Amino acid sequence: MNQKEIFLLIGQKGSGKSFIGSIFDKHFGIRFVRVEDWAKKIKQERAVDNEAYLKQVFQEIEKGIRDCLNQTDKLVFESTGLTEHFDRMLLSLRKDFRVTTIGINADSNLCLDRVKSRDQTIHINISDDQVNMINEKVRSRNFQPDLSIFNQNKSEFEIVKELESIFRMDTKQNEIVKPNR
Template sequence: MIYLLIGQKGSGKTFIGELFEKHFNIKFVRVEDWAKPIKKDRKVDDENYLKEVFAAVENGIRGSLQKRESLVFESTGLTKYFDAMLLNLQSDFKVVTIGVKATSELCLDRVKSRDQSIHINVSDEQVNKINDAVIKRNRQTDFVINNNNKSEPSLVDEIANIINKNVQLKNRKT
């Protein structure tokens, strides 16, 4: 089972992914760890970079699922390479998509204040451009978490509900 967090930069995807691991023992895979060495000095919208990144992410996710039953990872979900990766993963695994939403202002504030060593650095202008594209795309997901300064216990409850609904569905099918 793959839980895929999709949303704007700064919406809280990383934090929510960490909560999956901390509270539910579902491994959070940091895809930026795969993307950072590929990026080098290329721009975040470089087509070859994006193609390489999503190929690396798909291979990494597949490899990670050989070692565990479930995992969670994150993406803004914007490119055709993301779309192809998602279709490929859905052909072999149960993928639960979770939209993570927050106001654009809050997202930008979070990006400015977060630990830049674990994220790919982007300018405020790039954050706004990417986040506007995420909002415009309005990707439909299986679940939505509105993350405008929710407390950790509240987010943990939402995650528990999502996990429980998927366990119930899985049990009905078997």
């Protein structure tokens, strides 16, 4: 197996995956890849739950992640972790790279509030009903990540400290090298 490493943030829309991804980049020097940018480019007029669109999105994400790993040894990206297309992508990436999944959780009402107040130019714009529907599917899927963070209004400092403690724990258990500061 390749020693290149992927940290995959999985959780509801509005749980803080992008925020935490940016912390990986800023504080640990692990590149945060905004895969939603790729999804936005290929969306066209299709619905966010269009099967052909979802298949294409996850194929594009996997290709993009593999391309990025030609230039770096570690990266982080995010997903809601839904659909069989996600599952296929994750399985394929795990064959070739060290993948650590990190569940990002937050209260459902807080997630919706965050989605309503975030910069819509960098996210796929969807209705409150779509957010609630997607987030309910994420909760009911109950994906079992390798690690978890409960992001209920934590500060950047608190998230950094939590990630540092997670990496120390993982270093002992899974031989993950703690990122350089």
